[in-house]
Amino acid sequence: MSKEITSREQDYSQWYNDIVIKANLADYSAVRGCMVIKPYGFALWENMRDVLDRMFKDTGHVNAYFPLFVPKSLFEAEEKNAEGFAKECAVVTHYRLKADPDHKGKLMVDPEAKLEEELVVRPTSEAIIWNTYKGWIQSYRDLPLLINQWANVVRWEMRTRLFLRTAEFLWQEGHTAHATKDEAVAEAKLMLEVYADFAENWMALPVIKGVKTAAERFAGAEDTYCIEALMQDGKALQAGTSHFLGQNFAKAFDVKFSDKENKLEYVWATSWGVSTRLIGALVMAHSDDDGLILPPKIAPIQVVIVPIFKGEEQKALIDAKVKDIVAQLKASGVSVKYDDSDNNRPGWKFAQYELQGIPVRLAIGARDLENNVIEVARRDTKEKKSVSLDGIASYIKNLLDDIQSNIYNKAKAYRDDHITKTDSWDEFVKLLDEKTGFISAHWDGTDETEEKIKELTKATIRCIPVNNEQEDGKCILTGKPSVQRVLFARAY
RNA sequence: CGGGAAGUAGCGCAGGCCGGUAGCGCACCUGGUUUGGGACCAGGUGGUCGCAGGUUCGAAUCCUGUCUUCCCGACCA
Numbered sequence: 204m205s206k207e208i209t210s211r212e213q214d215y216s217q218w219y220n221d222i223v224i225k226a227n228l229a230d231y232s233a234v235r236g237c238m239v240i241k242p243y244g245f246a247l248w249e250n251m252r253d254v255l256d257r258m259f260k261d262t263g264h265v266n267a268y269f270p271l272f273v274p275k276s277l278f279e280a281e282e283k284n285a286e287g288f289a290k291e292c293a294v295v296t297h298y299r300l301k302a303d304p305d306h307k308g309k310l311m312v313d314p315e316a317k318l319e320e321e322l323v324v325r326p327t328s329e330a331i332i333w334n335t336y337k338g339w340i341q342s343y344r345d346l347p348l349l350i351n352q353w354a355n356v357v358r359w360e361m362r363t364r365l366f367l368r369t370a371e372f373l374w375q376e377g378h379t380a381h382a383t384k385d386e387a388v389a390e391a392k393l394m395l396e397v398y399a400d401f402a403e404n405w406m407a408l409p410v411i412k413g414v415k416t417a418a419e420r421f422a423g424a425e426d427t428y429c430i431e432a433l434m435q436d437g438k439a440l441q442a443g444t445s446h447f448l449g450q451n452f453a454k455a456f457d458v459k460f461s462d463k464e465n466k467l468e469y470v471w472a473t474s475w476g477v478s479t480r481l482i483g484a485l486v487m488a489h490s491d492d493d494g495l496i497l498p499p500k501i502a503p504i505q506v507v508i509v510p511i512f513k514g515e516e517q518k519a520l521i522d523a524k525v526k527d528i529v530a531q532l533k534a535s536g537v538s539v540k541y542d543d544s545d546n547n548r549p550g551w552k553f554a555q556y557e558l559q560g561i562p563v564r565l566a567i568g569a570r571d572l573e574n575n576v577i578e579v580a581r582r583d584t585k586e587k588k589s590v591s592l593d594g595i596a597s598y599i600k601n602l603l604d605d606i607q608s609n610i611y612n613k614a615k616a617y618r619d620d621h622i623t624k625t626d627s628w629d630e631f632v633k634l635l636d637e638k639t640g641f642i643s644a645h646w647d648g649t650d651e652t653e654e655k656i657k658e659l660t661k662a663t664i665r666c667i668p669v670n671n672e673q674e675d676g677k678c679i680l681t682g683k684p685s686v687q688r689v690l691f692a693r694a695y
Numbered sequence: 696c697g698g699g700a701a702g703u704a705g706c707g708c709a710g711g712c713c714g715g716u717a718g719c720g721c722a723c724c725u726g727g728u729u730u731g732g733g734a735c736c737a738g739g740u741g742g743u744c745g746c747a748g749g750u751u752c753g754a755a756u757c758c759u760g761u762c763u764u765c766c767c768g769a770c771c772a
């Protein structure tokens with residue numbers, strides 16, 4: 204049991220915070236609601252970003268960068284979107300400070316330097332981007348326009364949590380323009396598939412693809428698609444969203460194109476994003492009471508090697524052997540760190556690297572050298588095994604694959620076990636409190652019922668799964684007729 | 696933004712009521728012994744007690760304000 208980390212049973216929230224801090228993913232900062240992403244956490248984000256970036260490019264997208272600031276007049280152009288974000292916008296009103304005459308050595312906002320028009324710090328970039336697209340799109344030959352940007356955004360949250368909800372966060376936002384509705388819908392669905400692929404095959408995070416109800420939909424969208432994941436405390440977490448925006452932004456920003464018949468039409472739009480919140484999902488989906496557990500495919504370091512020795516002579520022999528092992532692993536594309544620092548003893552290192560979620564640990568001492576073996580410890584199951592050094596690289600490669608799928612299967616088994624069907628309101632309430640997870644129940648399709656259920660239970664409709672089975676039934680709350688079940692859960 | 700708790704050495708905490716030389720454990724430095732699951736001995740370094748005011752001869756301690764964090768709530772794509 205870790206000395207550093209609160210157990211999940213004792214305090215799940217504290218367990219999460221402990222892991223984020225103690226595994227060196229992030230740190231608190233002097234700015235309310237904003238965190239520092241530390242090198243280890245950022246390396247993880249870089250790996251995730253690189254994979255996603257390649258997936259975006261493989262589906263025809265290119266990167267660009269748009270400004271951090273959005274003039275208020277542009278921001279408010281698409282009314283629903285603006286209203287949706289209005290309450291959490293940071294706004295720049297002045298452009299200069301000056302020495303404060305009443306407080307020596309202090310600065311004050313210069314009242315003379317008020318901006319003509321306030322600048323909204325982007326909570327998302329639809330406005331500035333669609334204002335720009337207006338100048339880029341004239342003809343159907345300019346379409347589709349498939350652009351992504353990696354950026355920071357600011358949402359002035361009242362209550363923040365490391366990675367899960369911070370005032371500033373990093374993300375990517377794709378913004379595409381299309382000639383037809385069908386093509387835009389297809390794009391939104393395609394990117395949902397990309398996100399699901401990334402979550403499942405790289406993050407080992409099983410997700411449910413679905414569509415949001417009107418109440419949960421992105422402000423300004425016609426349809427919001429999402430991937431929903433389940434955390435170990437039974438709460439759902441939205442891990443990514445993809446929006447079909449219809450012609451709402453095209454109309455708000457007057458973006459028209461000439462089609463083949465030379466008719467002027469509004470373009471069709473999508474936007475889609477995932478953020479550093481995914482790191483929070485990763486932590487909460489896989490980790491245990493000893494610390495972080497990372498899927499090998501995105502772990503910053505896949506293998507750490509710890510030498511165990513008495514005296515410099517042994518150390519030299521081990522160094523020579525490890526040098527060879529490191530070369531073999533690197534040649535096989537495995538990222539590896541050799542920790543031969545003398546600051547800490549092996550036991551300390553073992554605990555530390557487990558806390559940081561490094562998938563595989565190798566320990567090697569004089570005894571192993573004699574027998575031409577090495578001790579292999581896997582983080583996910585904590586199994587240890589002595590393995591021959593002959594063919595060690597391919598053994599490790601296979602092991603990393605096995606760990607990747609084991610982590611996924613474990614998360615999936617938990618998730619699948621926590622999707623419960625019910626047709627009884629009493630059971631619905633009981634399940635939310637006791638079993639937790641997703642509850643599959645009939646809903647009459649109205650905002651009022653959804654809102655009422657949220658009031659009564661704090662559960663929201665996470666999504667209507669794609670390809671949802673159609674089945675006649677009665678609404679869990681009102682008893683009114685329903686044609687399908689939807690997934691409810693308490694959520695982050 | 697409302698309610699609660701916290702902030703004293705890098706980390707974890709004591710001290711605070713009852714104002715009077717700022718302490719403990721871990722970490723760090725030096726030396727030595729060690730090294731197969733968070734080593735041990737000895738000797739050291741390190742703090743304007745979150746910040747700003749106030750009360751007082753004197754404030755970590757009392758008062759006011761403020762900042763940051765955590766928990767609960769409201770809010771949140």
